[in-house]
Amino acid sequence: MYNSIQQFLDFGIENIRETIEKFIEQGDDVTNLILGLQKDIFELGRNIVSEVLEGMDEHLRKSGLRKQQWEIIRKDSSSILTSFGMTNYSRTYFLSKETGERKYLVDGIVGIEPHERVTDDVVINAIDEAVDSTYRKGGERASYVDKISKQAVMDKIHNLEVVQPSAANKCKKDNKVLFIEADEDHVAQQRKKREKPKKPNQKDILMPKMVYVHEGIDYDKSTAKRKVLKNARYFGGILNSEELWLEVSRYIDEVYNINKVETIYLSGDGASWIKHGFRRANLF
Secondary structure, three states, X not given: OOHHHHHHHHHHHHHHHHHHHHHHHHOOOHHHHHHHHHHHHXXXXXXXXXXXXXXXXXXXXXXXXXXXXXXXXXXXXXXEEEOOEEEEEEEEXXXXXXXXXXXXXXXXXXXXXXXXXXXXXXXXXXXXXXXXXXXXXXXXXXXXXXXXXXXXXXXXXXXXXXXXXXXXXXOOEOOOEEEEEEEEOOEEOOOOOOOOOOOOOXXXXXXXXXXXXXXXXXXXXXXXXXXXXXXXXXXXXXXXHHHHHHHHHHHHHHHEOXXXXXXXXXXXXXXXXXXXXXHHOOOO
């Protein structure tokens, strides 16, 4: 059994019992109970992560196969922000006998990139919050104990690569009718405090475009209150209009037998990027 779990059984359980008894005796707010439990549970989480990583590192140090390929240089301390809070652990720095490469092998095994100080679960929390609010709030709520900077959240989001899934059908569909809906949104741009707009009187507004292709309403899945689109595929972002429409056109050509399509219904607000892009993509 891991020492961290044994320690929790010896001391953590008692702390939790005391927290529960105090809550019942004082009739306190349930929030204080949750926060009290969270402290011990998150500490257990940090200790387990630390012990597992250090255990893997120790296994590498003793491995006969490792000794044939990598030399030990030194052992260093490190820390990484997780959803449990800042987690500290030690890892060994190795030297490749063949190439001379220097590397923390345990970090590579568990997916921690060089100089990475935040785990993916924290990034996911930050992005989820930033999508609905701001980079700052995303950083504050990324980890339940510690927080990351607004700049770090912005960098993570800007480095995301969105890949459209490939079409599942190998045979093209012979639909006679297709529906395309296009729209744009207005999103407040988050600038650095000292960063000024490139043009005078420029508003901090971004206008991401969105286009979605579908086959009409799926009445089998729809309800009286909510309509569901059949086989909908969504495209969008802060993109060049022509590039966006070409992506839509490629999808339609990949999935549908365009010679069988008799009618394409285009729905939008009449913006020029919708009409011109639609024509440039040869969808008429």
